[in-house]
Amino acid sequence: MDMRRIVAVLAEEAEQQVQDQIWHRTPSDRALALETEAGLRNVVGPPEVQEALPQIDRLEHLRETLAVLAISLARTHGRLAWFLSGAINALEPILRWRAMPADRGGTFGTVFASPEEYAEAEQAVRRLQDILAWIAAE
Template sequence: MNMRRIVAVLAEEAEQQVRSRVWQLEPDDRALALETEAGLRDAVGPPNVQEALPQIKRLEHLRETLAVLAISLARTHGRLAWFLSGALNALEPVLRWRALQIDHGTSFGTVLPKPEDYTEAEDAVRQLQHALTQITAEPG
């Protein structure tokens, strides 16, 4: 699935742009990025907490992260929007996941993810949290 790899590339690009001052976050973008990081942190907790949850709850939490990212994306433009768009794109497979078995009929193209898929997506969200923290750090 490579969510972690995609997010790592996004994070590195964002951090590089901030370090080289190509991307200078305005106060409103900094506040939105911090708000987004907090929303992601609220949705997906530490590995030991997430892994103890039933898969249906893990999927709910991952869907919440997509909502956090989408709402933040709707509230900004420019580089922060591009970064958030890339994050949403990386986590896009979550949109096709389901946690319930199908009795009969079709499931609208959804799939049952493996436990390691949940872990990968949650790790990618934590990487996003870290990246948002890094890019919003005051330059020093």
Template sequence: MDMRRIVAVLAEEAEQQIQEGVWELAPSDRALARKAEAGLRDAVGPPDVQESLPQIDRLEHLRETLAVLAVSLARTHGRLAWFLSGAINALEPVLRWRALPAGHGGTFGTVSPTPDEYTEAEEAVRRLQDALAQITAP
């Protein structure tokens, strides 16, 4: 399953749990989710902006999204933590990517992603941004 699909499934589950009253965000979780959503939007912009960047910058922005999610995860528990953990897991392939040529020696298991893989990850982040905005809406 690709990153976009994993995030879509997470978003659908979150929306369902909120609609059914299973997940009621506490005010502190709502604020944290809004902060995470803003951080993701700051890191990964619209497709035309991201696709015009050099690959090294695109990778940097995707790694920033993982940092935003990790910090948010560290500050919460329960369903929001589970949701954020699932999002981090979905974007995990980004951790093995590199934008620089290998040169001599090993690469510690990293791989050079294709342009389509960058796009897939960025689209997954945008879907995650939308999901966080939706679950925190009044």
């Protein structure tokens, strides 16, 4: 399953839990979701902006999204933590990507990602931005 699909499933589950009144978003959930969404928007912008960047910068931005999510995860618990954990898991392949050639020696299992993979990851992050904004909304 690709990153976009995993994030879509997470978003559907979050929406369903709220609709079914299983997840009662607390004020702290809403505040942290809004802060996380803003952090993600600061590092991954619209497609035309991201696609104009060199791959090394795109990779840096995608890695920063994982940092934003990890910091938010460390600051919460319960359903929002579970959602953020799923988001980090969905984006995990980014951790194995590299943008620089290896002159000699091993690469510690890292691989070059295709332009399509970068676009897919960035689309997944944009979907996370949207669902976090929804989680934050009243």
